[in-house]
Amino acid sequence: MQVARLLDESYLGAFGDPRRAEAGAKVLDAVKRQLTAAVPVLAADRNQTRQFLNFLDSEHVSSQEMLAHAGHITAVQAEKRHVLAICDTTEMNFATHTGRKRGFGTVGNGVDIGVFLHPTIAVDAELGGLLGLVGAEVMNRTAGAACDHKLRGPEDKESRRWLDSACTAGDVLAGAAMITMVQDREGDIFDQFARRPANVELLVRAAQNRVVGPQQKLFAAAAAWPERDRYTIDVPPKGSQPGRKALVALRWGEVTIRRPQQADPSLAETVTLRVVDVSEIDPPANCTAVRWCLLTTHAVENVAQARRIVGWYRLRWVIEQVFRTLKSGGTDIESSQLTLPNTLLKLAIIALIAAVRVMQLVLARDGSTGQSITAAVDEADMPALRAINATLEGSTEKLKNPHPETSLAYYAWIAARAGGWSGYTSRGYRPPGPKTIARGLKRLDAMIKGWHLANRYALHGLP
Secondary structure, three states: OOHHHHOOOOOOOOOOOHHHHHHHHHHHHHHHHHOOOOHHHHOOOHHHHHHHHHHHHOOOOOHHHHHHHHHHHHHHHHOOOEEEEEEOOEEEEOHHHEOOEOOOOEOOOOOOEEEEEEEEEEEEOOOOOEEEEEEEEEEOOOOOOOOOHHHOOHHHOOOHHHHHHHHHHHHHOOOOOEEEEEEOHHHOOHHHHHHOOOOEEEEEEOOOOOEEEOOEEHHHHHHHOOOOEEEEEEEOOEOOEOOEEEEEEEEEEEEEEEOOOOOOOOOOOEEEEEEEEEEEOOOOOOOOOOEEEEEEOOOOOOHHHHHHHHHHHHOOHHHHHHHHHHOOOOOOHHHOOOOOHHHHHHHHHHHHHHHHHHHHHHHHOOOOOOOEHHHOOOHHHHHHHHHHHHHHOOOOHHHOOOOOOOEHHHHHHHHHHHOOOOOOOOOOOOOOOHHHHHHHHHHHHHHHHHHHHHHHHHHOOOO
């Protein structure tokens, strides 16, 4: 592969042959445009269906190379920025395909077949823009869920993925000005705090009510600290609970946690961390009160720093939306008819890259991320986008695309309008979300193809 292609996000990798590289680029382009995991739908005809399946089946094509290539692209975008490396785990459940799929283990309930996906994404800490995919780990529990985990060393535990993600982020994003690893409660592992890479800071929501002093536990100690600030935050929707605003109290302090008895004895006996504690005041009835006890290696000495820690943690919402887009809100990877784990997981990584692109547009929709349209649009498609944009604009200024053509926000506005968004941003109107953007991208694909086809016919003088 030419050097230029190594920096081209329209490719998935080299795979040892230019033909495989081109086939991979076609698969990626099709998934990005159509947001589906159904290979026959992705392909233009039966020959291309065969080409796509051969690419996914090839032993020369690996998920690892796809992830390495995606990470390289993200690293370029992350240079000299403070990057939030956000990771989490989701399961892909194929229960409705039992009997047709072979070689899959079980997911969280121990019964349904499926796999676990643990990706890391990069978000600009200052502007909030999604920069790309850093890496991912796939877990296929063919032996079933592990038991007696306390008897196994850290190298043999599935929880090792949290530290591995921090190490991957430290390597891939080495050119960043700063890296902050953001994790939810599963990342609350002493081994990770003690062995984090030197160039990676940690921000983890506490899960374990650890001993932090004589007859003192973490959660009670944090709740007893003096309240330093009160302010209102937006709480995203979760499950059946809608999004809402919450008035929270802010506290912070420092704690020292001890090495657990079952941990590697070569680790430090203690680790000192800063804690930012967020607790909701007078939550509404039937709503779970907000309580975040955030552990971090960053300094926290004033209200501004404490609020900043909370703001970074709240951006963890982005990866949850990526998962939603990967599944029911976009590519619907769990409906894929591919039967073998190795082949399906390659398609899952491609779908993950596409889902990250959708969320990149969602976050860029108001222009605040300052990203260029070249991050998502081929120059050859720009004339079509201008023509489509003209058809989506209304007669009033409120329904004009307010963003410059050079910005990613310009494209996000078009995708949102094509997806059914009203275009209004005043009070009472909701901004476009991942489902709307995903739906719009699917419609734009057909519109852009039609525009190119019409111009090709006109160029050759055909009726």
